[in-house]
Amino acid sequence: MSGSFPLYDNAALREAEKRAASRSGDDFVLMQRAGQAAWHCVLAHWSQARRTVVVCGPGNNGGDGYAMARHAREAGCEVRVVRLPTHLPRSAVARRAEHEYREAGGQVVDFTGRIEDAELVVDALFGIGLAREPDIATATLIEAMNAAGVPVLALDVPSGVDAGTGGVPGVAVRATRTLQFLGAHVGLATGAALDHVGVRELAALGVDGDILPTQAAVAEAIHPRSLSRFLPPRRRNSHKGESGRVLCVGGDHGKGGAVMLCVEAALRSGAGLVDVATRAVHVQPLLSQRPEAMAHAVEVADEVDGLACAADVIAVGPGLGQDAWGRALLSRLIDCGKALVIDADALNLLAASPRPLRADSVLTPHPGEAARLLGNATHEVQADRRASAQALCERYRCKIVLKGAGTVVASPGRMPVIIDAGNPGMAVGGMGDVLTGVIAALRAQGLEAFDAACCGALLHGAAGDVAARDGGERGLLPSDLLLPLRRLANP
Template sequence: MSGRLPLFDNAALRSAETRAATRLGDNFVLMQRAGLAAWHCVLAHWPQAQRLVVVCGPGNNGGDGHVLARHAREAGRPVRVLRLPGHEPRGDVAIRAEREYREAGGGIGTFAGALGEADVVVDALFGIGLKRAPDGGAAALVSAINDAALPVLALDAPSGVDADSGCVLGVAVRAMRTLQFLGAHAGLATGQALEHVGARELATLGIDDDILPPGEAIAEALDARALAGFLRPRGRNSHKGESGRVLCVGGDHGKGGAVLLCAGAALRTGAGLVDVATRAAHVPALLARRPEAMAHAMESARELAGLHAAADVVAVGPGLGQDAWGSELFAALVDGDAPLVIDADALNLLAAAPRTLRVDTVLTPHPGEAARLLSTSTVDVQGDRRAAAAALCERYGCVVVLKGAGTVVAAPGRRPRIIDAGNPGMAVGGMGDVLTGVIAALRAQGLDAFDAACCGALLHGAAGDAAARDGGERGLLPSDLFAPLRRLANP
């Protein structure tokens, strides 16, 4: 498996659905396949479940639910369909699906505040058809699904989640698993949506791949299997110079640990040489903790010139601070010839004086830093993370790694990639410093800026997952990633 999955917006998926129905000669055939795939999903993941509640809306998503309910009934499972008042099916195929369910002996109830007893709940309420927050009875029904604390299978998208942006405007179903049809939704791979989708699964419904041409994808998801496509074994006669020289700049007074983590990550990811320019007070500790790094006391930008000239890549920002020392060093680097990876305080200095950067610069903001770079709010950034990453690319003219759940990597003229790796245990100070070192090391080893950013974010997330498997998410430290970084960087 390649570890790469094309992601589509709702418009492309609706067009594909129309083409698929035309190819099959009957819209209802496609709905039958979707409902059957959903029933097989229930059997695969909850084989012991006897009692099903299927919550159906008035559209085709509800039609898929009725088909699933018919299969469950025909298999001898007690199943109840619930819907809201006024949610009678609309459209020929949805009406037909309900009729066939009734003809199989199924009954339909009206939601009156509770779901009743069930082993599994199927959310076939809205799918991708809702572009606003559920309100009134719909909001009450979604809340009842969540309050029931039962396993939930969402069809196409959890109701209340915008499948294009991943935004959750109000209450939304929290599913244990989401079954997508024909193609994967870009919005379900990042941000707020990840709190609601659970495990994601794709049913292509027996339709050939050409129904969704790769050129229509608006993004691509990468998981850990994709690492092998970026990283190649080294030649037997390799030497350290071929693996690149990284200069890490940062560590103002009291912040020496940040640049130490950055340097350690660069070394563990395979950089041949790593220099560290930091405050004199941090040099002894850095040499004691990471003797492989070449530590240099740096009190002014004048002392930086030689190191800067020798570097293949500069990682600037971890622990840099925003006072005179950090500002002077950043100003000296931003106009230089060496490619930059910019993080942390260097991003805040950039936000204070925005400018177009070299196209091979890599910015690595978290949502708060992204909001400052865009002069907007964190809420706006998180409301549409792909759009925020694109806006950063446009404003600064370079590669952007928008960190967070479902990290988004974007670059001018390139299709964005969304990282399907990482876990909540990585939400701790210092993780971003490690990522900066990882990306800088990959850039120094010859990857272009966009691929270094993509591979680096993926490698970082996969290392975090490996470390969490060893000891759990809570209490995970940035330095815990060093051992799995080395292992995963050698596929």
């Protein structure tokens, strides 16, 4: 896929399927194309697999599986279809696909509790037809696919994953690769779905672009190749003032490292000047570590006023704490009228005492913080991350960066963006402090708030991926992102 691509919900994809079938004059044509695309995917990635098991469900996703199995059979591969006894094809086109597979000499067997003697398993069980927890019989079949110990190709959607939300309400197929049909599913780009999709591919099935226009998309995914659209080269005749002045506020007693990470990230992301307001005890260690920062001891809230007045953007929250010192500083900064990037303890303080914010403020919650801001539970946030980000927009009327696997960036009146970068190694304390500094630096350099949030989340995730490639995901530290940030900020 390219640097950015549209993402669709189930309703848009179902409507596109209807239009494509109507234009071709025969519903079966689209199913044949899906089966052929699946077979080409098998040849491209598992050409040595001689024994393939295709698990077919009762709907048209199962019909796609029968069509693919026929291609495998005609190519001389050993293939068999496995299904539950109750999963007879329901639609006319799925029955036709099954008939043609049988006519080619294909074998259909009932599931007996295990999937054996396979080099590849193809999941054609449900596609977008299942958005609830599978029943016991289906769950047993899905668990058998996962236990087969061989690669799994999911057709359109890994069975058990809600393609609209990314939620996984019960057991779900863990695919090695997912071949999506017609358009990319919004739910497969974020949240729990990412543990199940493997590598994602797209087969457009030869339909015209107007069948599924980008105007029907519900979100946009962006990849690190998109960084250049946000980060043009600097003019030769540039000066530090043009790159903006960031004020980082935080670092209560014992928490100086958090604001330090924020400061360093702002510098490495290109801010021209970076001030830091923190407890006096942290000033000397901070200057020893990063002399480029301008560190100021702030023990009383009104001591931050002059620094806030001079700043273009204020990053507040890393190590701020939730005691009187942090509360007083946050209140004063919200009232100062400057652009804010709010993270960490500042988010928890805001959740406890909601305040009106400027529309260009950026909130960067992780799922737990998002739940506190919304007054619900973390699992509710994660069940539909796109909807949760939109709910935060509606409540706080500003820009939202909902962190996590498939970070969601949302803004009132804008199509949400999902970040196609980042890795599990970034699930460690301090990563959010780095992100706060990155977004603040980009905002200071002139990007409007939503673009700074999108670019910052993308730059942060891409830097994490570079750092993970250098040494692995486990043990990745937030400070490992600082040098990759500089390289990637100069596309």
